Amino acid sequence: MNDEQLKQILREFDLKVTKVRLCVLDLLLQSRIAMSHSQITDALEAFELDKVTLYRTLNTFVEVGLAHKVATDERNWLYAIYSEDVQQHNHQHEHHESPHAHFICEACDKIYCFPIEEKQIDLKKAELEGFSIKQHEIRLHGTCPVCK
Amino acid sequence: MNDEQLKQILREFDLKVTKVRLCVLDLLLQSRIAMSHSQITDALEAFELDKVTLYRTLNTFVEVGLAHKVATDERNWLYAIYSEDVQQHNHQHEHHESPHAHFICEACDKIYCFPIEEKQIDLKKAELEGFSIKQHEIRLHGTCPVCK
DNA sequence: ACTATAATGCAACTTAGTTGCAATAATTTA
DNA sequence: TAAATTATTGCAACTAAGTTGCATTATAGT
Numbered sequence: 338m339n340d341e342q343l344k345q346i347l348r349e350f351d352l353k354v355t356k357v358r359l360c361v362l363d364l365l366l367q368s369r370i371a372m373s374h375s376q377i378t379d380a381l382e383a384f385e386l387d388k389v390t391l392y393r394t395l396n397t398f399v400e401v402g403l404a405h406k407v408a409t410d411e412r413n414w415l416y417a418i419y420s421e422d423v424q425q426h427n428h429q430h431e432h433h434e435s436p437h438a439h440f441i442c443e444a445c446d447k448i449y450c451f452p453i454e455e456k457q458i459d460l461k462k463a464e465l466e467g468f469s470i471k472q473h474e475i476r477l478h479g480t481c482p483v484c485k
Numbered sequence: 486m487n488d489e490q491l492k493q494i495l496r497e498f499d500l501k502v503t504k505v506r507l508c509v510l511d512l513l514l515q516s517r518i519a520m521s522h523s524q525i526t527d528a529l530e531a532f533e534l535d536k537v538t539l540y541r542t543l544n545t546f547v548e549v550g551l552a553h554k555v556a557t558d559e560r561n562w563l564y565a566i567y568s569e570d571v572q573q574h575n576h577q578h579e580h581h582e583s584p585h586a587h588f589i590c591e592a593c594d595k596i597y598c599f600p601i602e603e604k605q606i607d608l609k610k611a612e613l614e615g616f617s618i619k620q621h622e623i624r625l626h627g628t629c630p631v632c633k
Numbered sequence: 634a635c636t637a638t639a640a641t642g643c644a645a646c647t648t649a650g651t652t653g654c655a656a657t658a659a660t661t662t663a
Numbered sequence: 664t665a666a667a668t669t670a671t672t673g674c675a676a677c678t679a680a681g682t683t684g685c686a687t688t689a690t691a692g693t
Binding site: 561 | 650652658
């Protein structure tokens with residue numbers, strides 16, 4: 338994606354255009370998998386990103402609904418951007434995330450994101466009385482094509 | 486649950502019977518929600534549990550398949566025991582966890598566990614080619630009956 | 634180009650969890 | 664029931680991930 342397109346995305350989310358935001362946005366848009374702070378630092382080594390600035394950049398992306406984050410079992414966070422979310426963004430900031438599944442590979446620990454159908458989950462409904470569900474996420478554990 | 490029953494459970498999972506394990510097991514069996522290290526420490530204040538010992542106890546429970554843990558968005562872990570898992574325990578140690586949903590209350594941050602039907606998840610299947618799914622977990626976000 | 638405001642980068646800090654090791658307690662065997 | 668064996672406990676020190684405060688620098692609107 339070219340520089341002007343990236344800038345346009347930032348502006349659509351009411352974010353100022355900065356070097357850090359541009360390169361992080363570009364990387365996340367290209368990545369098929371959700372990335373951790375340290376993966377991003379490594380991938381963007383040439384930019385010599387400051388640790389704190391990167392955390393703040395990622396959190397900003399999440400706050401405005403441009404990216405989303407997943408907590409892993411290793412107690413850190415992975416960040417990802419759905420190109421769908423970027424395209425469907427509306428300016429009323431009602432970003433109730435589109436439902437998605439995260440596939441977690443047991444071999445390489447990578448997390449792949451998949452958009453999924455907006456669908457009911459088949460629970461023992463009696464047990465869920467009184468719980469109002471606003472959003473859901475599905476986590477799949479297994480082996481990814483690369484590791485198989 | 487009485488002391489003898491608790492001891493019996495520990496023995497079934499090849500764990501030695503100790504004071505710490507008994508009181509933690511008792512608490513988790515009673516709890517409807519998954520509990521964090523600090524919640525457990527508070528609830529069992531009278532026992533003055535050592536921080537490290539409690540972490541090790543919880544991890545041991547998870548390793549042998551007696552309990553399971555959930556990573557939260559606040560990057561800590563919650564621990565829970567399903568009475569079902571305890572009852573269905575087999576001694577071959579093939580504890581592939583039964584599928585379950587976690588309901589995360591946005592208001593009080595409590596996590597409730599629900600067993601769910603062993604069911605296929607309706608994904609855009611084309612996108613999942615090459616990924617072999619061994620286990621899945623569903624996360625529901627919303628408001629619990631207490632906070633509503 | 635000037636100004637107001639927001640983002641950046643550094644140091645110090647916090648929080649959750651881990652490691653090493655000596656002391657203690659639980660089970661096995663005699 | 665006592666001794667021996669082995670696993671668990673408790674303390675101190677440590678690590679890893681992320682946060683806070685603040686001075687400096689860059690962005691966007693006039």
